[in-house]
Amino acid sequence: xxxxxQDPRHKITKRGQNVTFRCDPISEHxxxxxxxxxxxxxxxxxxxxxxEAQLEKSRLLSDRFSAERPKGSFSTLEIQRTEQGDSAMxxxxxxxxxxxxxxxxxxxxxxxxxxxx
Amino acid sequence: xxxxxxPDIHITVSEGASLELRCNYSYGATPYLFWYxxxxxxxxxxxxxxxxxxxxxxxxxxxxxxxKRSQSSFNLRKPSVHWSDAAEYFCAVVGRGGSQGNLIFxxxxxxxxxx
Numbered sequence: 001x002x003x004x005x006q007d008p009r010h011k012i013t014k015r016g017q018n019v020t021f022r023c024d025p026i027s028e029h030x031x032x033x034x035x036x037x038x039x040x041x042x043x044x045x046x047x048x049x050x051x052e053a054q055l056e057k058s059r060l061l062s063d064r065f066s067a068e069r070p071k072g073s074f075s076t077l078e079i080q081r082t083e084q085g086d087s088a089m090x091x092x093x094x095x096x097x098x099x100x101x102x103x104x105x106x107x108x109x110x111x112x113x114x115x116x117x
Numbered sequence: 118x119x120x121x122x123x124p125d126i127h128i129t130v131s132e133g134a135s136l137e138l139r140c141n142y143s144y145g146a147t148p149y150l151f152w153y154x155x156x157x158x159x160x161x162x163x164x165x166x167x168x169x170x171x172x173x174x175x176x177x178x179x180x181x182x183x184x185k186r187s188q189s190s191f192n193l194r195k196p197s198v199h200w201s202d203a204a205e206y207f208c209a210v211v212g213r214g215g216s217q218g219n220l221i222f223x224x225x226x227x228x229x230x231x232x
Contacts, residue, residue, distance in 0.1 A: 004160075033220070042121075042207050042222030043161070056219065091160060093220075106220060108153075110160040 004109035006092050012115045013082055020078045021112045025094030032075050033106065034067055035091040036060065043091055049075060050097055082116045089113050119144050121208050123223035130198050131231050138193040138226050140208030148210040150191040151220075152182055155205045164206075167191060178202070203230045 005024040013019050025032045031050050035043035046065070047057045051072035061067075064082075069075040079086055090113075093106040122141045130136055142148065149168055153161040165176025172184040182193045191208060208223045 035220075040224070042209075042224045043220075045219045045221070048219075058219075093161075105163065105166065107163075108161040113158070 004092055004094050004107050006090075006109040006112050008112055009110065010113050010115075012117060015084060015116055016081055018078065018080045019082060019114060020076050021090055021092075021114075022074060022076050023092030023094075023109060024074045025092070026107055027073075029094035029096055029107070030072065031095045031097050032069055033093040033095070034075070034077050035093065037089040037091060037111070038087075046077075079114075082114075084116045087114055087116045119148075119210070119212075119221055121210055121221055121223035123206075123208055123226050125226045126224070127227045127229065129229040129231060132200050133197050136193075136195045136198045136202070136228070138206050138208075138228070140191045140193065140223060142189050142191065142208075142210050144189075144210055144212070146212070147186060148212050150182075150184060151209040151211075152176065152180070152191070152193045153207045153209060153222075154178075155207065155225075157204075161207065164193070198228075198230055200230045200232065203228055 007022045033048040034046040037043040045058050046061050047067050049069040052069050064080045067077045089111040091111045093108045095106045120143045124139050151166045152164040154164050155161050164180050165174050167174050167184045175181050180195050184191050205225045205227045207225045209220050211220045
């Protein structure tokens with residue numbers, strides 16, 4: 001397994017355009033998470049999936065943001081009508097779920113850096 | 118509200134000197150605790166984690182961290198810093214239990230190493 005893959009690594013887009021990012025998790029991981037990281041800040045949680053179900057969304061995830069994981073494998077994060085404030089690193093992570101007493105840890109991808117000009 | 122505080126935004130140490138990065142958390146019950154490292158333009162690499170048991174945990178690259186319940190702290194230490202340790206370090210927590218969805222990060226501490 002090659003870990004969590006994210007594509008593209010970098011994206012420059014004009015304000016108002018739509019962008020889509022892809023995340024391929026570790027194959028046996030059933031949970032997938034999206035985070036956003038702006039300069040000088042720690043990653044902020046956006047949303048997560050267990051299999052194909054989106055179980056939690058942050059208030060940071062405005063109406064312009066949508067995430068999918070249609071077959072419980074890869075996930076896409078789309079931002080519509082991008083704004084300059086969307087410029088950030090978008091990180092994906094995956095993990096296994098288990099009983100409440102267990103924890104399997106998160107594996108992060110290298111991220112997609114978005115620049116909105 | 119649940120939160121993680123890393124009080125030092127930027128720390129500079131000399132190569133070979135010891136290092137301690139501070140982390141305090143606010144959580145309803147003892148969460149799972151992590152330290153991650155991030156090099157410029159890269160993703161996050163797990164250094165170490167605390168789930169239960171021995172409060173002094175060893176990680177990769179010679180790092181260790183000590184969990185102190187009474188102080189709600191999980192400070193990261195290294196006895197002798199190498200130039201390659203220059204990076205940003207993040208403390209993070211997640212609640213125990215079945216959800217485990219929302220990993221909460223501190224704002225990070227940037228470590229510079231001078232020769």
